[in-house]
Amino acid sequence: MVSERSGFEHIDHTADAGIRATAPDLSQLFENAATGLFDLILNLKTVDTELTRNIRVTATDREALLVAWLSELNYQFLTSRTVFADFQVQEIGETSLVAAIRGEPLDLTKHEIYTEVKAVTYHGLYIKETTEGFEAQIIFDL
Amino acid sequence: MSEVKLRKVHDYLWEIPREGGMRVPARIYATQNMIEAIRNDNAPVQAANVAHLPGIVKHSLAMPDIHWGYGFPIGGVAAFDLNKGVISPGGVGYDINCGVRLLASRLNREQVLPKMKELVQALFRNVPTGVGARGDLRVSHAVEKKVLRDGAKWAVKQGYGSEDDLEYVEENGHIAGADTSVVSKRALERGRSQLGTLGSGNHFLEVGYVSEIYDSEIARTLGLELDQVTVIIHCGSRGFGHQVCDDSLGVMNRAVQKYGIDLPDRQLCCAPIDSPEGQAYLGAMRCAVNFAFANRQVIAQWTRDAFQEALHLSPNDIGLRVVYEVAHNIAKFETHEVDGRKMKLCVHRKGATRAFAAGSEELPPAYKNIGQPVLIPGDMGRYSYVLVGAAGAMAETFGSTCHGAGRAMSRKKAKKVASGRAIARELLDRGIYVQASSRRTLDEEIPEAYKDVTDVVDACQMAGISKKVAQLRPLGCIKG
Incomplete structure (x- = not known):
C-alpha cells in the first residue's frame, strides 16, 4: 500500500530497489518520487532544510522527465555533498520542470546514510493516470 | 518471450534452442537443482533475448550465478563478431570493471x-567506505584524465604499490583505447572525489585465511598455503563508471533506431562496434576500466599501510603481494577459436570472470602452466574461492566462468530477515570482525541473503570451465 501521507512506497526487486509513488497531480507525483529516492538513500528525519537550490530539468517525454529529475537530484547529492529532504515542483510540463529543493550539506556524523544509488533506470518505468490522479514506478540500480 | 524451453545438454549445461528472432541458442551452466531456481527468475528469458543481437557468435551464455540484470542477465557472457556485431552497455553493467x-x-x-579488531579499525580508517565518503585523493580534472588513460600505472607512478603488482592484474592494470574526449562532464565530476573509495552495497574489503586447498601444486605456484592470511578487495569504477553507463544508454537508444536494430527488450540497446556510437562507448568504457584499476591499486596500498599500523610489522614481514586481479564487468577484444577458426571478438562479461586456461599468452609467465587465477567472492560469513581457468572455458565460454554467489533474497527481504538482530555481533560470534559505514548495509548483506557460492564454483568445475584451487574464510571485513 502506498502510504497516503508519504505518497510513495518501496518495492521489492531481486538485486535492486524501486519505488511506487502516487499523487493527485503531476507536481506532487514528482515531489513524492523525489522523497522516495532520498528515503532510500538516507534517514530523512536527520536532515534539516536550511538551504534552497533551484533546478530546471528537461527531457523528451514525461517518463524521461521523471528519470532526468531523479538523476539530477542524485547527481546533486553525490557531487555537491548536499542532502535534500524537501522538494517543491513549481512548474511542470510534459518535457520540463522547475523546482526548489531544500536540504543541507552532508554531515556523516549527523546524517544516517543507507545506500548509494548508482543510477535511475528505465526498467519497469511508468507514469499512469488513475482515478485518484497519478501513479509512477521507478527502479534504481544500487 | 515470456517462457523459455530449457533442454538438458549434460548434467551441468542447459540450452534454450534457437527460435523466433534468436540468432544463436542460449546456454546456461547450472546443476539440476540450480536450474529450478533459475527458471523462476526472469534471467533465462534475458539470456534468450541477448541471442537476438546482431553478430552474436556461437551462443548467448550464462554462468551458474545467473540472475536478473538490466537488459543482459548478470552472469552473462556474449561474444560478437567485430565486423557484424554490436557493443552494448547493458552487457557490461553500471559498475564498469567491478x-x-x-x-x-x-x-x-x-x-x-x-x-x-585493530586491523579492521585501521582498514576502516585508511580506506573510505560508504556513500558520501571522499577519498584523500581529490584529484584535479587534469590528473583525473591521466588516471583514465593510465589506470593502475598512474597509481604506481604516484607511489601506490609497485610495478610488480601490475604484472598480476588483468590487462596489467591498464587497458588501451581509453578516450577521455568522449567522457561527459558529469562522469568526470562524479569520479573526481571517489578515487580510492570502496563504495557501498556488495563491495567490501576482507581479511581472511586459506582454509582449504584443493590443488596443492597450483596453490604452491600461486604462493598460497593453509592458514595464510589473505585480503580480498571487491570494488569498481564508482560513480565515474555508473555515469558512463547512464550517459551511454540514451545514445544507444537512438543508435538502435538509426541502425535499424530489432530488439526484444529496449534495455539491450547497442550500436555496431565500428559505428561512432559504438566507438564512443568503448572509449568511455575503457576510461572507466582504468579508473577501477587505479582505484583497486590505491586501496591495495592503503591496505598494506593499515596492516603496518595495526600489526607494527615491516612491509617485508607483512608481504601482501598481488596474487591476481580480475574484472567481472567488462567488454574486451579477444581472439578465440570458433569452429576451428581463430576469430577476433568483442567479449561482453557482465558478472562473469575471464578464466583463461594454461598456455594462454595473456597470462603472466609465472602462471603460464596453471591457468589464470579466478577470484570468486562469497558472502560476509562463509567463504570465497580461488579457481583457475580450464580448457573447457576456452572451448565453450570464450574463456569465462562465474563471478560470485548471487543474491537469494532482495535487499528488502534481507532487511526484514535481519530486523531485530545484531548482525555485526552475530558475525563476531562466528569469529568475523566487521565494520560498516551503515548498519543497513550489514542487514542487506547478511550471509543468508546470498546463495551458497560453493554450489556455483562446483558447477563450474563439473562443467570443466574452471578448477577449484583454494577456499578462503573471512576473519574481518569492512563495508560501505
Whole structure:
C-alpha cells in the first residue's frame, strides 16, 4: 500500500530497489518520487532544510522527465555533498520542470546514510493516470 | 518471450534452442537443482533475448550465478563478431570493471587473530567506505584524465604499490583505447572525489585465511598455503563508471533506431562496434576500466599501510603481494577459436570472470602452466574461492566462468530477515570482525541473503570451465 501521507512506497526487486509513488497531480507525483529516492538513500528525519537550490530539468517525454529529475537530484547529492529532504515542483510540463529543493550539506556524523544509488533506470518505468490522479514506478540500480 | 524451453545438454549445461528472432541458442551452466531456481527468475528469458543481437557468435551464455540484470542477465557472457556485431552497455553493467583483487600476506592466522579488531579499525580508517565518503585523493580534472588513460600505472607512478603488482592484474592494470574526449562532464565530476573509495552495497574489503586447498601444486605456484592470511578487495569504477553507463544508454537508444536494430527488450540497446556510437562507448568504457584499476591499486596500498599500523610489522614481514586481479564487468577484444577458426571478438562479461586456461599468452609467465587465477567472492560469513581457468572455458565460454554467489533474497527481504538482530555481533560470534559505514548495509548483506557460492564454483568445475584451487574464510571485513 502506498502510504497516503508519504505518497510513495518501496518495492521489492531481486538485486535492486524501486519505488511506487502516487499523487493527485503531476507536481506532487514528482515531489513524492523525489522523497522516495532520498528515503532510500538516507534517514530523512536527520536532515534539516536550511538551504534552497533551484533546478530546471528537461527531457523528451514525461517518463524521461521523471528519470532526468531523479538523476539530477542524485547527481546533486553525490557531487555537491548536499542532502535534500524537501522538494517543491513549481512548474511542470510534459518535457520540463522547475523546482526548489531544500536540504543541507552532508554531515556523516549527523546524517544516517543507507545506500548509494548508482543510477535511475528505465526498467519497469511508468507514469499512469488513475482515478485518484497519478501513479509512477521507478527502479534504481544500487 | 515470456517462457523459455530449457533442454538438458549434460548434467551441468542447459540450452534454450534457437527460435523466433534468436540468432544463436542460449546456454546456461547450472546443476539440476540450480536450474529450478533459475527458471523462476526472469534471467533465462534475458539470456534468450541477448541471442537476438546482431553478430552474436556461437551462443548467448550464462554462468551458474545467473540472475536478473538490466537488459543482459548478470552472469552473462556474449561474444560478437567485430565486423557484424554490436557493443552494448547493458552487457557490461553500471559498475564498469567491478572486479576482485587478491593479496597474499606472509602472515598466518595465529599471528593476525589477536589483532583483528585493530586491523579492521585501521582498514576502516585508511580506506573510505560508504556513500558520501571522499577519498584523500581529490584529484584535479587534469590528473583525473591521466588516471583514465593510465589506470593502475598512474597509481604506481604516484607511489601506490609497485610495478610488480601490475604484472598480476588483468590487462596489467591498464587497458588501451581509453578516450577521455568522449567522457561527459558529469562522469568526470562524479569520479573526481571517489578515487580510492570502496563504495557501498556488495563491495567490501576482507581479511581472511586459506582454509582449504584443493590443488596443492597450483596453490604452491600461486604462493598460497593453509592458514595464510589473505585480503580480498571487491570494488569498481564508482560513480565515474555508473555515469558512463547512464550517459551511454540514451545514445544507444537512438543508435538502435538509426541502425535499424530489432530488439526484444529496449534495455539491450547497442550500436555496431565500428559505428561512432559504438566507438564512443568503448572509449568511455575503457576510461572507466582504468579508473577501477587505479582505484583497486590505491586501496591495495592503503591496505598494506593499515596492516603496518595495526600489526607494527615491516612491509617485508607483512608481504601482501598481488596474487591476481580480475574484472567481472567488462567488454574486451579477444581472439578465440570458433569452429576451428581463430576469430577476433568483442567479449561482453557482465558478472562473469575471464578464466583463461594454461598456455594462454595473456597470462603472466609465472602462471603460464596453471591457468589464470579466478577470484570468486562469497558472502560476509562463509567463504570465497580461488579457481583457475580450464580448457573447457576456452572451448565453450570464450574463456569465462562465474563471478560470485548471487543474491537469494532482495535487499528488502534481507532487511526484514535481519530486523531485530545484531548482525555485526552475530558475525563476531562466528569469529568475523566487521565494520560498516551503515548498519543497513550489514542487514542487506547478511550471509543468508546470498546463495551458497560453493554450489556455483562446483558447477563450474563439473562443467570443466574452471578448477577449484583454494577456499578462503573471512576473519574481518569492512563495508560501505
